[in-house]
Amino acid sequence: MAIKLPSHLHRSRSGVLHFRIAIPPDLRHHFASREIYRSLRTPNVRDAGYAAQALAVAFKRGFARLRQETMPNKNNDALADIDFGLTLEINFDEFLRPQSAKLQTDANDSPEAIRAAVEALAAAGTGRQAIPSRASIPASPLFSETVADYSRMKRAQGKWTEKTQDDYEAVYRLFMRIVGDKPIAEIDDTVIVHYLETLQKLPANMNKSPMYVGKTIEEIVALAAPPMAARSVNKNVERVSSIFKWALSKTKYGITRNPAAGMSVSESSAPKRQPFSVAELVTLFSGSEFKAQRFENHYAYWLMPLGLLTGARLGELCQLYLKDFVEHNGVQCIEISDEEEGQRVKNQNAKRLVPIHEKLIELGLLRYVAALRGAGQERLFPELSHRRDGFAHAASNWFQRYKKRCGIEGKHTKVFHSFRHTFISALLDDDVPEHAVAQIVGHEAQLITGKVYWNARDAAKRKPTVEKYQPPAEFWARVPRFETVAFGDPA
Structure with missing residues (x-):
């Protein structure tokens, strides 16, 4: 339920509060709009409320004066001297308390009316003082x-x-x-x-x-x-x-330095994502779906094996198009890029060519891709719709539920990204050079030899690196082939 703001306050999309007052119907013909709307330059309701009260009093007095000036037998030329171009500047100290308020207008007596309103508030205990000088206007934008x-x-x-x-x-x-x-x-x-x-x-x-x-x-x-x-x-x-x-x-x-540069805190005690142990992989691939060989949808079957054997991020897998499955130098590969609608990558290093692991081919990944092409589909997981954060929203929620149901603990340490950690850790533990792993998983190669001499499009050289990781038989044997599984609720 939305919190109702005090009178004359309105919050913009950026969170900054604005003063708003409707122009009385009998005076609207004097104005270019139907209301006065001015930024109070603060998101704090309490502080904006003080300024809004002062402005409301000032404008109401101004409206009354305008009526007097336009009464019959009054010289209407006096209107030329009345200007409601009111501006408000408020400066805050570190405790979010206004140190001063400045109200300025070009009208003949409006400054006095506004000062009187602010001084009345100050007398009531607000502690605000009017400063009519323009000298304190900030030199840089808010x-x-x-x-x-x-x-x-x-x-x-x-x-x-x-x-x-x-x-x-x-x-x-x-x-x-x-x-x-x-x-x-x-x-x-x-x-x-x-x-x-x-x-x-x-x-x-x-x-x-x-x-x-x-x-x-x-x-x-x-x-x-x-x-x-x-x-x-x-x-x-x-x-x-x-x-x-x-x-x-x-x-x-008007700034000459970045005061927030380097202002980080230590993360040494923060929980870090960890690879899955073999026992945890056994648990994940022993869920009721794998035992029954029936899955809610296609991504519930494919995403875990894909994450484990490509080292790809969840978002990268969920956004794959069928045209991202390519053959290069006789090697079947997945091309991870941001070329198609809705695709995006973390950085330039994330654009890469990943040879498809033989275990995925044995499961039937290429046959699944061929079936989708035959059905006129364009994406690997057409059931995943694009949201503001990409295609992975529903899949991320699914894995969180599935992991919890399997009893895998670690809200922040054991996540889908742990498949990526498992793949990378296994290759590094097997003495695969870091720059070779980096080209497959989309990390920046730290060694100059990796950056200069590695042929970024040579899939034949990358294929053995991918095949270096072989999932332990104690859990991989539990993964059924694509042709043997069913999808959706049983009839």
């Missing part, structure tokens, strides 16, 4: 304005999906909740340290839990809930750092 520019640029370049944009902007909204919406040039080391200290006290998935709705950052910290993982803290800081890094090259923002 952080929220920089975010809007950055997001627009990323969308224009096609570098952000809808989900990526939402993820980044959620980080930036949280940043502003913690430190306030300051001019970006005023965000220094002290502000970033305060942000980092606070971030480490906040719980994971804070925006998804109803228990935190409507609470301030201070109130959430006071609940002393288990904090988010160090990895999540660093991801947040890295995304904040990225916007400063971008703004550095733009004179518009």
Whole structure:
């Protein structure tokens, strides 16, 4: 249930609060729009509320004066001297408390009316003082304005999906909740340290839990809930750092350094993804589906063997098109790329050619591909629909449920990505050179010999590397061939 905002407040998509007041119907003919709408440059309801109260009083007084000026027997030329081009600037200290408020207008007596309203609030205990001078207007754009520019640029370049944009902007909204919406040039080391200290006290998935709705950052910290993982803290800081890094090259923002650069926390105690043990693989390939040789859908049958014997990421497998199955130098391969609609790769190194393991061919992978082509399909798993985070959404949820049902523990350490870790670890343990593994799994080759002398398209040289990993018979024998299994609920 959405929290109702106080009167005259409206929250934009970026999280910044705006002042809104409707122009009375009898005065609308004097204005270009039906309402006054101005950014309050803060996401904090409490602080925006003070400014909104002052603005509401000022505008209502202004409307009353306008009516007086336009009464019969009044000189209507006086309207030329009335300008409602009101602006509001609010600066915040590290405790999200406004240090000052500045209200400015060109109207003859509107500044006095506005100052009177603010002073009345101050007398009531708000502690705000009016500063009519323009000298304190920030020289650089607010952080929220920089975010809007950055997001627009990323969308224009096609570098952000809808989900990526939402993820980044959620980080930036949280940043502003913690430190306030300051001019970006005023965000220094002290502000970033305060942000980092606070971030480490906040719980994971804070925006998804109803228990935190409507609470301030201070109130959430006071609940002393288990904090988010160090990895999540660093991801947040890295995304904040990225916007400063971008703004550095733009004179518009007036910054000369990135205060968030290098401000990460230690992840030494954070849980890391781990490969599956042989016992865990036996468990995963002994589920009721494998025993009954009936699977809910095709990806529930194919994804685990594919992940184990290609080292590919879940998203890379779920987005495969049939045309990604190619023959190169007599070797059947999977080409992982971002050429087709909805496909994307983690980085340039992730574009690669992976020879198909003989065990997958024995299971019937190429026969399955041929059957799909004969049926006029285009994708390996046509039942997976594209979501804002790609094709892997349903498959990811399926594996989490399946793993839990099999009794595999480790929410963050034993995941689908563990198949990739298993494949890589087995090859490295078998003394396969790191640069040879890197070309198959899409890592950057660390050795100069790997970068310069490895023939990136020579599938014949990669095939033996893939075949080096042989799944232990104690669980692979439990995997039925494609032609022997059924799909869907039994009739």
